[in-house]
Amino acid sequence: MSTRSLYLYQPLGGKPSSPLRDVLCNPVRCTAILLVVALSLGSIGFFMIQQPWGSVLAPNMSFPAHETEPSVSVDPSIPEVPPPVAEVVATSVYHPFVAPSPADSIVDQRVRPIKAHSVLSDDCLDTWVSTGQWQPPCHYDMVQDATIDLVYVWVNGSDVLHQKARNELLASTKYKTKDARFREHDELRYSLRSARNATATWPNSTWHIITADVPDPNTNNNTAVDHNRRLGLVPQWLDIQCAFRGQDGHPPIRLQHDSQLFRLTGRPGAALESANATDWLDKILPSFNSHAVESQLPQLDPRIVSENIVALNDDQFMALPLPPSAFHTTLYGQVFRMDPNLMVGGDSSGSADGGGEWRSLGWSAHLLNERFGTRKRPYMHHNARALSLPLMHELSLAFGSYFAATPLSQFRGSHKVAGEYEVNTIFMSTQYVIERHREALLWSWVVAKWGRAEGLLTRDLKHRMWLELGGAEDDAVTLLKTEGSAEDDVEVNLLMAGLQLPRAFDAEKQADTTYSWVSMDGYNPSFRSSLPQSVLQRDECIGKDEESAWDMFRRLLKESPSCGDNVISSLIQSSESGLSVFLPPPSTQNIRPSPSDPIILPLELPAHAPPLPRNPRAFVVRLLMRYAYVLGDSPTIFMGLKSPLQGERLLKAADQTKDVALICINDDLGNGDQTAANTMLRSWFQRRWPEKLECEL
Ligand SMILES: *[C@@H]1O[C@H](CO)[C@@H](O)[C@H](O)[C@H]1NC(C)=O
Ligand SMILES: *[C@@H]1O[C@H](CO)[C@@H](O)[C@H](O)[C@H]1NC(C)=O
Ligand SMILES: *[C@@H]1O[C@H](CO)[C@@H](O)[C@H](O)[C@H]1NC(C)=O
Ligand SMILES: *[C@@H]1O[C@H](CO)[C@@H](O)[C@H](O)[C@H]1NC(C)=O
Ligand SMILES: *[C@@H]1O[C@H](CO)[C@@H](O)[C@H](O)[C@H]1NC(C)=O
Ligand SMILES: *[C@@H]1O[C@H](CO)[C@@H](O)[C@H](O)[C@H]1NC(C)=O
Numbered sequence: 001m002s003t004r005s006l007y008l009y010q011p012l013g014g015k016p017s018s019p020l021r022d023v024l025c026n027p028v029r030c031t032a033i034l035l036v037v038a039l040s041l042g043s044i045g046f047f048m049i050q051q052p053w054g055s056v057l058a059p060n061m062s063f064p065a066h067e068t069e070p071s072v073s074v075d076p077s078i079p080e081v082p083p084p085v086a087e088v089v090a091t092s093v094y095h096p097f098v099a100p101s102p103a104d105s106i107v108d109q110r111v112r113p114i115k116a117h118s119v120l121s122d123d124c125l126d127t128w129v130s131t132g133q134w135q136p137p138c139h140y141d142m143v144q145d146a147t148i149d150l151v152y153v154w155v156n157g158s159d160v161l162h163q164k165a166r167n168e169l170l171a172s173t174k175y176k177t178k179d180a181r182f183r184e185h186d187e188l189r190y191s192l193r194s195a196r197n198a199t200a201t202w203p204n205s206t207w208h209i210i211t212a213d214v215p216d217p218n219t220n221n222n223t224a225v226d227h228n229r230r231l232g233l234v235p236q237w238l239d240i241q242c243a244f245r246g247q248d249g250h251p252p253i254r255l256q257h258d259s260q261l262f263r264l265t266g267r268p269g270a271a272l273e274s275a276n277a278t279d280w281l282d283k284i285l286p287s288f289n290s291h292a293v294e295s296q297l298p299q300l301d302p303r304i305v306s307e308n309i310v311a312l313n314d315d316q317f318m319a320l321p322l323p324p325s326a327f328h329t330t331l332y333g334q335v336f337r338m339d340p341n342l343m344v345g346g347d348s349s350g351s352a353d354g355g356g357e358w359r360s361l362g363w364s365a366h367l368l369n370e371r372f373g374t375r376k377r378p379y380m381h382h383n384a385r386a387l388s389l390p391l392m393h394e395l396s397l398a399f400g401s402y403f404a405a406t407p408l409s410q411f412r413g414s415h416k417v418a419g420e421y422e423v424n425t426i427f428m429s430t431q432y433v434i435e436r437h438r439e440a441l442l443w444s445w446v447v448a449k450w451g452r453a454e455g456l457l458t459r460d461l462k463h464r465m466w467l468e469l470g471g472a473e474d475d476a477v478t479l480l481k482t483e484g485s486a487e488d489d490v491e492v493n494l495l496m497a498g499l500q501l502p503r504a505f506d507a508e509k510q511a512d513t514t515y516s517w518v519s520m521d522g523y524n525p526s527f528r529s530s531l532p533q534s535v536l537q538r539d540e541c542i543g544k545d546e547e548s549a550w551d552m553f554r555r556l557l558k559e560s561p562s563c564g565d566n567v568i569s570s571l572i573q574s575s576e577s578g579l580s581v582f583l584p585p586p587s588t589q590n591i592r593p594s595p596s597d598p599i600i601l602p603l604e605l606p607a608h609a610p611p612l613p614r615n616p617r618a619f620v621v622r623l624l625m626r627y628a629y630v631l632g633d634s635p636t637i638f639m640g641l642k643s644p645l646q647g648e649r650l651l652k653a654a655d656q657t658k659d660v661a662l663i664c665i666n667d668d669l670g671n672g673d674q675t676a677a678n679t680m681l682r683s684w685f686q687r688r689w690p691e692k693l694e695c696e697l
Helices: 019-024 027-042 122-131 160-173 187-198 226-227 241-243 273-283 288-296 358-373 391-396 399-410 425-450 457-470 486-497 538-542 551-560 563-574 618-626 644-656 671-688
Strands: 007-008 087-089 094-098 148-154 206-210 214-215 230-231 254-258 308-312 314-318 333-336 338-344 377-380 383-390 476-477 516-519 534-537 627-635 636-641 662-667
Touching: 007 457, 027 644, 087 644, 094 254, 122 618, 148 187, 148 288, 160 214, 187 671, 226 230, 230 254, 288 399, 333 383, 333 425, 338 358, 358 377, 358 425, 358 551, 377 425, 377 457, 383 391, 383 425, 383 627, 391 399, 391 425, 391 671, 425 457, 425 563, 425 618, 425 627, 476 563, 486 627, 534 538, 534 563, 534 671, 538 563, 551 563, 636 644, 644 671
Parallel strands: 148 206, 148 308, 206 254, 333 627, 636 662
Antiparallel strands: 007 636, 087 094, 094 230, 214 230, 308 383, 314 662, 338 377, 476 534, 516 627
């Protein structure tokens, strides 16, 4: 990723600012709009007491409900996590814990609803999704700024016990790895310091540091508990008891460890037993592979970690205050920062470099191709990344056998057999959301709206579908090169909902984020801020002959992906705002939600249509909300340090870029340059983030 050493990412497409945006970005105006909104909604706010059916709803799993996948929503009670105790071995502090037993290392196969949506009524969500306007029955103050947890994955490669365990495994497997370069410039300390200032306004945030762990040399191996007793690595400068509580408004910092996370997954619906987990754990632990650890992030305990997370490595820094909407909002979903200039194609040969990221990227793209149709997909910028825990968990169920195979490589890239390559969890987590949203749009229009009665699209229905696509009597519809239209509405809607805007009034004091594309605009095959011009062909994409709705849906989804893309674009082109044209009509009966209602489409694409949900419209509205996302941009710097001299120049350039929001510093230095580089980096960190954290020793 470091062919160029300094990327200054520009916004994806030079979208000229519209007059509406300029008006909105005037702070006086914003206040005025807020006042109007508050006054007009305050009067009706009282009788709008919503029936939060999410809280009574314990949704049954997938669609159709699998017998093997019973479905109750996650127990919301927060488990009692005892405050940590510190154990000192030699001169280092560790965090002792008991790793889960095999029986507790089996994945929870229940798909989880999005909590932030569960508390909103069907009526509000229906209005929002169908019109793209946050208006009654949705109202001001009904949603809050997202609660977002930070998740760091960290290892101290210089730790003596960790090095010992690593060398023992290397010796016993005879695996050859490149000499591990454990450079420590104290990045984690300064990354956390940078985050404190940048996330100071985030409500109820908790920080989680996932660190490696080692066997406890002091156990006497008498009992199973002793056997599972391990020592988690601790950043030596952190008072872990103080950090656990959170001090003076500082978010609590909690340590979790690799061995606590590993959960066996299988094909959707597979019956997994504790014996399976025993075998699996024997093969995968201990793990010295960051891809393996990341593949278990979906298994973070939802009672401890909030559903919105921002995942960081210790070499990633937040340079300016960022509002929560720079990463997540309940209205628009996760904000993905992608690089449309770096597209990843499927590769199942495993021939790409396994020591870096490329083998896992190619393999992951291949799996996505098989499930959702072949195309190239953009790489995520290597910086702080917004992710959704319930959706990552769903992904780990959908591709369960591949997630289970990933940690077989105890060192990165050590398995070279087809099917045992590693998945790239971050890449897949983002692309999966985008694909599932596109799938939901196509399913809704073809199967739920037009295929409704018999599931059969007659010649007459196909003609009417063609008219809805704007086709009239011609055999092609020209799709104009359009820009996302809903984006103009973003700021109005966020203000109407009472959320902080992602856009900065002063880009040198607050990070500026542009929503270049929102999923309310449909699907964007270019991943830029505008759609390319193209043509929807009737014969190729719709046809005139009778066909089952499910077959047509599958065709548009994956066999002819560009047809599916064009169908979505032409429907969007024909409508004002919102996704109403995709939706089936409202149900005529008053169907009460039931725990047996599905909440998602099947994890694997079945050959034959599963039965429609009882209330297809309410189902699909929530489905579209579930997978909502934003393609966003913020000023971002990626530095690959190659020599001390070049490093000085890059750091200086970063200092001069006053509006940079996110910085990543990658150490590509030769061994001879380490001392000079270490001095240079530490003094730069210290100058930029001089203030200690509350619980820093
Ligand atoms: C962040 O740091 C700057 C400079 O030290 C300071 O002026 C500002 O108040 C801080 N912001 C927050 C939210 O802590
Ligand atoms: C967030 O924290 C405040 C107090 O700091 C508390 O009143 C509120 O209930 C919390 N919200 C959530 C969603 O936990
Ligand atoms: C417990 O077992 C581990 C490995 O199985 C071994 O390294 C350690 O020395 C044992 N501890 C004691 C006290 O016997
Ligand atoms: C990493 O481990 C080394 C060796 O035990 C120790 O000196 C150093 O302080 C550790 N670094 C951190 C950040 O904990
Ligand atoms: C689990 O173990 C059983 C036998 O113990 C075996 O038949 C089954 O195939 C295993 N399942 C998986 C997913 O490995
Ligand atoms: C749905 O879940 C309930 C328990 O929450 C269970 O009794 C019911 O059998 C489930 N239905 C299906 C179709 O799995």
